[in-house]
Amino acid sequence: MKKYDPKVTPWQVAEQDFPKDGALEEKFKFLLRYAILAPSGHNTQPWKFKLQPDGVFIYADYTRRLPVVDPDDRELVIGTGAAIMNLRVAAAHFGYACEVQHQPKANTPELLASARLFESSQTDTELKKLFPAIVQRRTNRIAYEVRSLAEGELERLQELTSGQKAAICIVADKTIQPSIAELVSQGDLIQMSDPVFRQELASWVRSNWTLRGDGIAAYGFGIPGIISWMGPWFMRTFDLGKPQAKKDYQFAKEAAALIIVHGEDTKESLLEVGEMFERFVLTATSMDLQYAFLNQPVEVRDLRTRLQAILGLADLPQLLFRIGYAEPQKRAMPRRPLDAVLIEFSKTGEKEMAL
Template identity: 45%
Template sequence: MKVSMHNMELDSEPQKEIAIAHQAYDPFKTPYEVDDQAFPWYDTLREQYTFLLRYAILAPSSHNTQPWKFGPSDEGIAVYADYSRRLPVADPGGRELVMGVGAAIMNLRVAAEHFGFGCRVDYNQSGDCKQPLAFVRLSPPPSLFPEEGAPSQLFQAITRRHTNRNPFLMARLPEQIVTSLNELAGSGTASIFISRDGALNQKVADLVAEADRAQLADSSFRKELAEWIRPNYTHKPDGITGASLGINDLVSVVNPWAMKTFDLGRLRAAKDRNLCLEAPGLIVIHSEDSLLHWVEVGELLERILLTLTKNSVQCSFFNMLTEVQPLRTRLRSLLEISSWPQVLLRVGYCLTEPAPSPRRPLEEVVLNAPSVGNRRI
């Protein structure tokens, strides 16, 4: 039996199976329930590499836009930036978009290592946005089932990492964690600045509040932000839910409208300033401004986030300060750092569990996704 949809004829049975699969997909649960024991060792390399992407899509991105596409092949995975999901007002140059793709690449690196695959990343230096941003070249492990070693703690953190926008406890960060974070930058060109200085953090908090007021006074910024804010019971697999902002179910329904309609800059500035002041630590990742530098920042960012998650440390982003260029310049001067601030994080401990962010189904981000039966995966 055939049915017509949008001038196309589709076989009703496969279409029915796809509809059932989508009904069963919960964007808040299904992506985080990926089981490494289900790795398809007996399938093709392309299908094995596609399985690794279940971890890549759990990377963070600005407004949870998830701006990536992947092209798996027998040689590895081509990683594309999806510029159709760019934020023209908040991120006109695509800086944060590219950092999000870099974070997904880091998850791929960690997942590949966990399953025993050799991994080398080749970066595209041409600047052609139609070409892959990077190619993750993978080589199979020497044996079908690699020997069990020590469990990868960073790998285990991928499905547990969430942004926590709740207030943090006043407990200090242990020196051991600070040392381990400082070591992550290694020999790369991106650097880390960590502040536990209350007086300095107060000045940063004042800049954060100023950035909030500047952005939310702009109606075009509010409109763009509102387009990515979701009610708590949304079925959309992207964007920021009210729950992740600490907003209850009823208020979350009207929050997009309120955000678009009213300038709430003073309220948000006061809240964010307090969150910044009360955080045990602030982390700034800084580098030069170029495409490949942004990719590197994204990879370093995700390694920092996974390391924090492994140590039960929570974090959230204060990137409004890097999105307003005059304030970004002032932050660079205040911190006396040698390159441009790319990411500002507050870190600490929290008794309130963070709400997970939704994720798009894998088939939406995989080019020419392989099929299982009549259903794309």
Template identity: 40%
Template sequence: MKNNLIAWDIAETDFPSQGSIKDKLKFLIGYAILAPSGHNTQPWLFKLSEYSIRIFADRTRALPVIDPDDRELIISCGAALCNILVSSKYFGMNLDVKYFPVDGDMDLLAELSYTGETERTELDEKPFGAIVKRHTNRLPFAEQEIDGLILQKFETIASEEKVTLKVVYNEEIKEEIIKLIEKGDRLQAQNKSFCRELAQWVHPNRSNTSDGIPGYAFGMGDLISYTGPFFIGNLDWGNIQAGRDRNLVVGSPVLGVFESNDDKPEDWIAVGVALERLLLTAASEGIAASYLNQPVEVPELKEQLKNILKINGYPQLIMRLGYGKEVKPTPRRNIEDVILKDS
């Protein structure tokens, strides 16, 4: 396995059961870094102490064009936080979470403090096992419906995190959302700043970079993957992407749209936690997901999306869900690169 994929080889048998609490907490960060993030920027940092982990937003990895408020950045950090909570339960560690524990420090998103041992339950096993299986799948899905009970479970997960998941399987509503996605593709492709930003995070298949999106994640072969960054940064690819996204949505049994009551960092973290909980539950059932968030990212389309879905809150994320072929993982940074050292 390439060095930039080694993080996915984490083994539960390596958990330092005889080590210190700090050693155990550090091990959990190995699962945190497997969370999804926009353009695979991995915008998180962690600070370890003897009995706690602090999670920071790494704004040096922000995407100012597509994500000017760092909304998706913080959602990504919420997903990483979720992986810590899931893995801590599996290893019998109880963690207390405080969000924004230091007034005025909006980079410090959460502090997770060890409060003692806890018993692992059967309910802890499936989501934990899915952490290393969950990979964003940008390829077509199979023509297979998702059981209604599973979709209800997804909705329950969202409500437990005090956000809402709108499951969309009505073909007329899907078609209206598809049209917004197509508009978003064309508008983003015409924005040169957006194209340059995206091109910086798309890499050839054989690249050794530890972040960003390799061409194989889009179904590109090795040779064509070398042209990806140039194509994205210099040509108008809007119509091509719009057609591709239409086919992806039409071939997906359902769409899921996350909605929050407010639009503040606290809400974004909650969406991230709910998202990763859903993705882990989905992965344990063999269900994959990818994102089509253009109608949320393009301001003039967001209000239209709200009207289509008849929601009063704030749409945060659009995903498609379905059964697909197994895909390769994307690169991850080394755990030592995301842990802040004492100054």
């Protein structure tokens, strides 16, 4: 058998291996191979899945928390929401309707949602179209071309902006972008001057040859070859806030558009934020657009309130990213094998819980 390379193998899911004559549980297991390709903060992949005869329970994995950058586990839940969207898209592609219930409960904080699978002749055609984008999507942190969205693209993306407990705000306005850019650069200075923030980030940065299934390989930050071995040490040791702030200011100011996903800080809302975000970036990917996060003003408390005020939001900004045109990022980030995120039914003691 070929050796598992976490940067390559999980991205090469062979569609023809879908067990179309197998049990629903086997089908779900196959679909989860697409769910785990979802993005997550620092590529922690903070999710777990428990297969059932006709569905799956979806859990937060709090052992993979980021206590410094994400002390309230907001981004952890959002990442899991993104994985749920991939599951829905993959199910639609293979001819199944996937019914998801967001069901966080106070007495089982790990359990976030459950999903069931139904054979259906009327699967969501819009979701189906996004299937190829699951393996093409990348966070792309390079500089983008300075140009506006092409005719019709803004309108197409605008169709994805309203949800029930979350929504998306698209800012393609060069009079507002500088004030958001200012908050991004202030966020960089605040975060990078904090050695504890840098320590946490560095602990998830890997060399370009990493064989670990999580974290950010240094090529994701544009750090080449041999130097990538020193990436974590460099990030931990030096406050690179100033150059980062300058670069991000420019990125935000000149972006074809800035995207803000917003909602309340409840788990239900955050799951929807994650789902809407993933649907948005899969759509952007299918339109040959690139994206990268500028989350700093959402992660620094005071700046978050200021961002909320600039945008006139009644609820809270949850994610901020830029979109635009650029060379695609060819190399994917690592993923752990599916087995690493599956839990046995008997291990959680929730036998009484029905889907």
